[in-house]
Amino acid sequence: MALSEGVIKKVLVSYAYVAIWICLSFSVIVYNKYILDRKLYNWPFPISLTMIHMLFCSTLAYLLVRVFKVVEEPAAMTRDLYLKSVVPIGALYSLSLWFSNSAYIYLSVSFIQMLKALMPVAVYSLGLVFKKDTFKSETMFNMISISLGVAVAAYGEAKFDxxxxxxxxxxxxxxxxxxxxxxxLLNSRGISLNPITSLYYVAPCCLVFLSVPWIIMEYPLLRDTSSFHLDFVTFGTNSLCAFALNLAVFLLVGKTSALTMNVAGVVKDWLLIAFSWSVIKDTVTPINLFGYFLAFLGVAYYNHSKLQALKASEAQKKAQQAEEEAGRLLEEKESEGAVKV
Structure with missing residues (x-):
């Protein structure tokens, strides 16, 4: 049966969002590696780079939310909620970005992507600790298989640091x-932040938290080496790519689904590994690839399981709504019959 023009258009638009997200995510990762690597641009100041990103994102997010009013602030966001929820999340985000950017100084792009495959393992483990997930032997076996794959990839890494x-x-x-x-802290209270409002609230927190280690660790080096003279074209375009990536996440998840983003992430990882090997000339060994392939299978199965659970949950909700609607209609008919009598 031929597909309608509307369906074809929707599919093409979805693919376009996926392609934009992959290109921007790819660009940000490679751009950060280029700036931080001592053999390339040679500006090994990850805290400073992260702070530049956060300052740029804070400014643009403020303009979009408060000046141009592209998105609205959540009405439920109070000062108390901000201090107890957003500030801890901002602190963790600043640490995540700081250490992630720092790793580019020591590791290849391809190996970093392989290590990132451990994210489902970390999320599931912490979900058990905070009692947000339930223990399942099948899921735990899946987590072990992902960890084993990453361990094999690490064993085969030629430039292990x-x-x-x-x-x-x-x-x-x-x-x-x-x-x-x-x-x-947020979703359980019915508060959902899109990437723009997330940056509006979180980016200034990151900037404040990062300023402490920056003053201690990087400011003296920047001052002594006269590295304060920034290339505004390089750092401006780099920051713009980082902000555009957040918008692309908003469009991709909003117009498709989080699962689509996960699948696109796998495609992006393989592209980065290929790019790292062919263009940057990083060494990628057969053991690297075999280990990451094992981890990739585990991550793919994890995403499939999450999708099936989501579908089952949605089907259960629809069935419950249908039962409630049928009960309501039955009550209305009974009340109408009682009035007639």
Missing amino acids: SWGVTLQLMAVVFEATRLVLIQI
């Missing part, structure tokens, strides 16, 4: 904690 791996694993833990706390 223990400090770089530690930084990236810490970034994964902080990011997973942030995601779990968003569910506990």
Whole structure:
């Protein structure tokens, strides 16, 4: 049966959103690696780079929310809620970005993407700790298989750096904690922040939290090496890409689904591995690829399981709504019959 013009258009638009997100995510990762790597642009100041991103994103988010009013602030966001919920999330986000960007100084792009496959493991483990997930032997076996795949990839890494791996694993833990706390502190209260309002609230917090380690660790080096003279074209376009990526996330999830983003993320990871090997000339070994393929299978199965659970939950809600509607109609008919009598 031929597809209607509306369906074809919808599919093409979805693919366009996916392509935009992949391109922007790809660009931000490679751009950050280029700036921070000592052999490339040679500006190894990850805290400073993250602060530049947060300052740029804070400014644009403020303009979009308060001046141009592209999106509205959540009415339920109070000062108390901000201090108890948004500030801890901002602190975790700043640590996640700091350590993640720091890892680019020591590790290849391809190996970092392989380590990021541990994110479902960290989220599920923390979900058990905070009692947001229930223990299932099947899911735990899946988590072990992902961890095993990443371990094999690490074993085959030609330029393994223990400090770089530690930084990236810490970034994964902080990011997973942030995601779990968003569910506990915000989503449980019915507050949902899109990427623009998230940056509006969170980016200034990140800026404040990062200023402390920046003053201690990077400011003296920047001052002594005269590295304060920034290339506004390089850092401006880099920051613009980072902000555009947040908008792309908003469009992709809003117009398609979070599952589509997860699938697109897998495609992006393989593209980055191929780019890292062919263009940047990073060494990617067969053991690397075999390990990541094992982890990839585990992540794919995890996403499939989450999708099936989501479908089952939606079907249950629809069935419950149908029962409630049928009961309401029955009550109306009974009341009408009683009036006639």
